[in-house]
Amino acid sequence: MNLTFATAGRVLAQLRVDRRTVALIILLPCLLIGLIAWMFNDQPEVLDRFGPMLVGIFPLIVMFLVTSVATLRERQSGTLERLMTTPIHKGDFVAGYGLAFATLALVQALVVVGFALLVGMDVEGPLWLVLVVGLLDAILGCTLGLAASALARSEFQAVQMMPAILFPQLITCGLLMPRDQMPEVLEWLSRVFPLTYAVEAMTSLAAGDEWADIRGAVGVIALFIVGAVVLGVLTLRRRTA
Amino acid sequence: MVRGGRPIIDGLDLAVPAGSVVGLLGPSGSGKTTLMRAIVGVQDRVTGSVEVLGSAAGTPALRRRVGYMTQDASVYTDLTVVQNLRYFAALAGVPAPAKAVANAVATVDLGGHEKQHVGTLSGGERSRVSLAAALVGDPELLVLDEPTVGLDPVLRRDLWTVFRKLAAEGRTLLVSSHVMDEATQCDRLLLMRAGGLVADTTPDELLTSTGAPDAERAFLALIDAADAAAARAGTGGTDVGQAGAGTVPTEPTEPTEPTEPTEESAR
Numbered sequence A: 001m002n003l004t005f006a007t008a009g010r011v012l013a014q015l016r017v018d019r020r021t022v023a024l025i026i027l028l029p030c031l032l033i034g035l036i037a038w039m040f041n042d043q044p045e046v047l048d049r050f051g052p053m054l055v056g057i058f059p060l061i062v063m064f065l066v067t068s069v070a071t072l073r074e075r076q077s078g079t080l081e082r083l084m085t086t087p088i089h090k091g092d093f094v095a096g097y098g099l100a101f102a103t104l105a106l107v108q109a110l111v112v113v114g115f116a117l118l119v120g121m122d123v124e125g126p127l128w129l130v131l132v133v134g135l136l137d138a139i140l141g142c143t144l145g146l147a148a149s150a151l152a153r154s155e156f157q158a159v160q161m162m163p164a165i166l167f168p169q170l171i172t173c174g175l176l177m178p179r180d181q182m183p184e185v186l187e188w189l190s191r192v193f194p195l196t197y198a199v200e201a202m203t204s205l206a207a208g209d210e211w212a213d214i215r216g217a218v219g220v221i222a223l224f225i226v227g228a229v230v231l232g233v234l235t236l237r238r239r240t241a
Numbered sequence B: 001m002v003r004g005g006r007p008i009i010d011g012l013d014l015a016v017p018a019g020s021v022v023g024l025l026g027p028s029g030s031g032k033t034t035l036m037r038a039i040v041g042v043q044d045r046v047t048g049s050v051e052v053l054g055s056a057a058g059t060p061a062l063r064r065r066v067g068y069m070t071q072d073a074s075v076y077t078d079l080t081v082v083q084n085l086r087y088f089a090a091l092a093g094v095p096a097p098a099k100a101v102a103n104a105v106a107t108v109d110l111g112g113h114e115k116q117h118v119g120t121l122s123g124g125e126r127s128r129v130s131l132a133a134a135l136v137g138d139p140e141l142l143v144l145d146e147p148t149v150g151l152d153p154v155l156r157r158d159l160w161t162v163f164r165k166l167a168a169e170g171r172t173l174l175v176s177s178h179v180m181d182e183a184t185q186c187d188r189l190l191l192m193r194a195g196g197l198v199a200d201t202t203p204d205e206l207l208t209s210t211g212a213p214d215a216e217r218a219f220l221a222l223i224d225a226a227d228a229a230a231a232r233a234g235t236g237g238t239d240v241g242q243a244g245a246g247t248v249p250t251e252p253t254e255p256t257e258p259t260e261p262t263e264e265s266a267r
Helices: A002-017 A019-039 A044-076 A079-083 A090-118 A127-149 A155-172 A184-191 A194-206 A211-235 B032-040 B060-064 B081-092 B097-107 B123-135 B153-168 B180-185 B203-210 B215-233 B261-266
Strands: B021-025 B066-069 B141-144 B172-177 B188-193 B196-201 B246-248
Touching (some): A002 B081, A127 A155, A155 A194, A194 A211, B021 B153, B123 B153, B188 B215, B203 B215
Parallel strands (some): B021 B188
16 A cells, blocks of 8 residues: 555656646646637537536546556556566556546646636536546546556557547447437447446536436446456556566 | 567576676677566566575565666656655665665765756666666665666776675675676676576686686687587577576575685776
């Protein structure tokens, strides 16, 4: 457990140096939400409906990219090989990264939700739940990114993992078309993707639902986080060729 | 041991005595790194047995007792020297990390650079940070993969002084190099070529047995002899029957040449 915190502290120290990345992670979602608010200035109901979804989706995408590239960098620089000769457990490594990026994700969720409210987003449901779901989405992005980075052998492949793993989820999550109108097979497919539950939870919160209505979806997101952590640990190899 | 689709080390049996500096020498691609990776327990598909300090290589208990320095400086370039060393000290579970970090910085002579980001250091300084990261956990066995490559002669001499000092404290060092001049600084020499062990000797023995004036020419003579023997036998010259690797016991298992420590460190 100590090594988890040591690793999280080390990753955060690295992030502190890289101020531009931190600024991009936190400000980019604000910029995009600002664009949408501006575009639909005359129809405030659009931001009310899609704002919470975007607050859930952007952190997931950003965190996925950042973690998969960070882990790949660790593999390529030889530091991961060195870590594997030390007493650190593979779980410490994954949890340390998760913890560090979750801290960043918390800041991101606070700033992004605050900004969305500032530009006129109106959430019917409880605001703290929007924050919680946004944070969980960001953590899910981190853990999926960690697991995905095991499949990538180069930066090019790592960057392609984002469209490969996230775009099918974006297409079927209900953002483009309500899920009950999709072809049946796609609707089934959407049920095995975590993003579907993130969007579902955010949509219900936008419509005024409470904790009791979204706890099922939140539970599924939490399960996916656990699953991705397990996958990340399993795909991390102490011995390599 | 298979790496990159071809066998790298095929039948190798050796023992490294404790409390000494053992040089692992050989040309690029001779299997030095693969052997070292097997000893620190990160090499996949090792078919033989590798025993380190009495346990099988790579067992969790060993990870506290073995320090590994990879060939490229594997430290975090975006962190400062001290931040790097503090992290590796934490990983090794050092009881007094601040003191261990200060000691490691002093050992590799990086005083004054503590707060500097590793990315802004020179190549030689970076590789010394990497060495310090291996030292900071106070390991009994240090596995150093080409620690002096690309360093100027002054630094190389200083580092070898450090290695001698660490061995005098009772630590075992396995140091790889392809600079044959460094052979004279070791207590024992393992000469590798094409995944096999060409010689397991001492610096003096190497020179007397080959009659060569220096280590480099002695090594070339040994390789020519090995190649000639292989050509006569019409095989690759390696013993396929014995798929083994190195053993690193705590106690010397073989009588080693009584080397004079003072004489060694003077060189």
